Amino acid sequence: MLNFSQVGNDLYTGKRSIDFIGRQKTWYAISGVLVILALIGIFARGLNFGIEFSGGSEFRVQGVSNSQDYEQKAQSAVGEAGIGGNVVATVVGQDTVRVQTEAASERTGEARAALARTFGVQEGAVSASLIGPSWGETVSQQAIRGLIVFLVLVTLVMGLYFRTWKMAVAGLVALLHDLVITVGIYALFGFEITPSSMIGFLTILGYSLYDTVVVFDKVRENTAEAFASKRMTYRQAANLAVNQTLVRSINTTVVALLPIAAVLFVGFTMLGPGTLLDLSLALFIGIAVGAYSSIFIATPLLVDLRRKDKAVVDLDRYVARHGSKGTGRDALMGTRPEGAPEPAVVGADSTGAADEQPVDAAYRPVHRYAQAGPRNQPKRAPKSKR
Incomplete structure (x- = not known):
């Protein structure tokens, strides 16, 4: 039986390794x-787009005992009231039918009466509401504005935090990747986009960013060690970081998706269309896609963007000349004599882009200005004059 905790430990230490970076063309x-x-x-x-964006009239018929052929019944009743255009009918909950039509403010009373007769309920059980298209236009503008502001702030924060624009670009590409695929799934399957869906789209960007930043933070830590110890290439250190955060990303995603899946099940089987279902559907799709991008897209893209950096090229050449010491965590850190201090990154910035430094026999970095020889020897006491 597969021991997931052991697998996670092996991935973290490097005993097992999945070549995420080497297969970036596949991803x-x-x-x-x-x-x-x-x-x-x-x-x-x-x-x-839902009626909130296009505008129109919405009728809700409550207390429907038999919801069979509700679409044909709704179209027939609305046509009888003299309302043309596209008619969308859906079942909400156990005994409610929602009917959406074009704006029909002058024929609302006739439509309510016709729907009550068709579905066999009292006219008071049929509610009507009119939504103007200007409200949906305002919601769309605010959502687009919020998206633009979010992306700008994300780029600035990531650039300042990681001190490199290439990490910010890789994270931004991953965010746009998640947004396009999520919205595309809505388009391909014809899911209705409501204001709740728009809120869900913005929410998944935050989740995707969180997962990507966690992976990038480990990449920064490992690559800084690689520049210091010269035992592993930038590519190998980044791939080790993805392996080390893989189990955490999967666990976080599964824990987040389970309750959302439960809400989706209840929404589809019992509640029907509504705010809860719209929001949970967007979250479920977006979180799943975001977990994929943080593992398979963001870090491989970062490695490709930094491939020609001078510090990365120099590190690759050094490792190629002296040989890689492995791809695991112990190889990255280097072996140290008993009682020796932990290796520290000397002369490197927060991105790990350190100048090439000499490494001593214990694989601990030596400051580039350190010198050996007579200058470091204790001075001899002057000879006494006779």
């Missing part, structure tokens, strides 16, 4: 196909 190809399908769905099929 790029998978994401490319998903993004293309998403764009086809968005631009060819289009998005199914």
Whole structure:
């Protein structure tokens, strides 16, 4: 039987390793196909915006004992009231039918009476509401504005925190990747986009960013050690970081998806369309896609962006000349004599982009200005004059 805790420990120490960075073309190809399908769905099929964005009338028929053929009944009743256009009917909860039509403020009374007769309920059991398109336009503008502000702040914060614009770019690409695929899935399957869905889209960006930052923080730590010890290339150190955070990312994603899946099940089987279902659907899709991008897209893209950096090239050449000491955590840290201090990164910034430094026999970094020889020897006492 597979011991997941042992697997996680082996991945962290490097005893087992998955070559995420070496297979980046495979991950790029998978994401490319998903993004293309998403764009086809968005631009060819289009998005199914709810009545909150397009405007119209909504009727809710409560106390329906038999909801069979509710779509045909709704279309017949609305047509009888003289309301044309597209009619969308869905079952909400156990005994309520929701009917959405084009704006019909002048024929609301006729539509309520016709729906009551068709479904066999009292006219008082049929509620009506009118939503103007200006409200949906305002919501759309605010959502787009919020998205732009979010992306700008994310770029600035990541650039300042990691002190390199390439990490910010890689994280931003992962965010856009998650957003496009999530919206594309809505388009391909015809899911209705409501204000709750828009809130869900913005929420998943925050989750995806959180997961990506955790992985990048480990990448920064490992690559700083690699620049200091010269025992592993930048690519190997970054791949070790993804392996070390893999189990954590999977566990976090599963723990987040389980309650959302429960809400989705209840929403689809019992509650029907509504705010809870719209929000949970967006979260479920987005969190799953975000976990994929933080593991398979963000870090491989970062390695590709830094491939030609002078510090990375010099490190790769040094390791190529002297040989890699392995791909595990112990190889990255280096062996130290008993009682020797932990290795420290000397002369490196927070991105790990240190100048090439000499390494002593114990694989501890030596400051580039340190010198050996007579200057470091104790001075001899002057000879006494006779």
